Amino acid sequence: MVTIRLTRRGAKKRPFYRINVAEKERACSGKFIETVGTFNPLLKENQVNLKQDRIQYWLSNGAKPSQTVKILLNKHLKTA
Secondary structure, eight states: OEEEEEEEEEETTEEEEEEEEEETTSOTTSOOSEEEEEEOTTOSSSOEEEOHHHHHHHHHTTOEEOHHHHHHHHHHOTTO
């Protein structure tokens, strides 16, 4: 099963997340298939960058987003 989830990057107390497509059995910071976006919670404007076409592709092929990614997609995708 394939899932779309966040992977934490950045320094201590300066989080930065990548939105990755990975197999569900893999470790959260382990090997992933593709990076489809980024999320920076420290910025007020333009904190989420998404590759909408790739996200739609993975969702149509059965990928399940995590709870947090689902919230981000509902906020920022026009056709989520």
